[in-house]
Amino acid sequence: MELNKAVLDCMQALRRRLRDELAVDIHLNQADAVEAMLMACLRSADQDTRNLGIRLAELSDFQSAAEPSAPARQYRGQALADEPPVAAAAATGETPRGTVRMYRGQRVYA
Template sequence: MELNKEVLDCMKTLRRRLRDELAVDIRLSQSDVISAMLDGSLQSNDEETRRLGQRLAELSDQPRRATVTPLATVEVPVGEATGSVRIYRGQRIYA
């Protein structure tokens, strides 16, 4: 996708609105910045933010999702762990 002035202006405006409304911190250097912004605009209750999300989808040639994609499910171990459990980089560490 080509990033031109119109796309960048739309992304900056949408980023500010999402940060103010939903307290979502999106960086323009992220690899999935456009999909993160589109997901955030779907969660917004503000019509202007939703309109900006639609405009970004048009400019970036990405189809707009109708619903929010659920997060991947995480399997919980069946047996009880003995000792303490820590989370390190998203993984359970049993000590």
């Protein structure tokens, strides 16, 4: 996400409103500042605060707060495939026997 003047101005105005209305303290240098602001806007009863949240979502190209994205599965810093290990073993021609475990990055069939 690109932080330009319009996004920062909207974030500052929204931060002030959320602090006054809901007593929520969000710092602009937080990694999840935009997401935290949008979630707080959903709890707000004030329509102006909700409109600022909608504007921030449009400016930041943020996904809908109602459908959070699932974090990528990782093993030791490496992204795992979405298919289960048994299906991956079947695709490579290996014959899985029972359960599949990982040992030092290798599949072990027990």
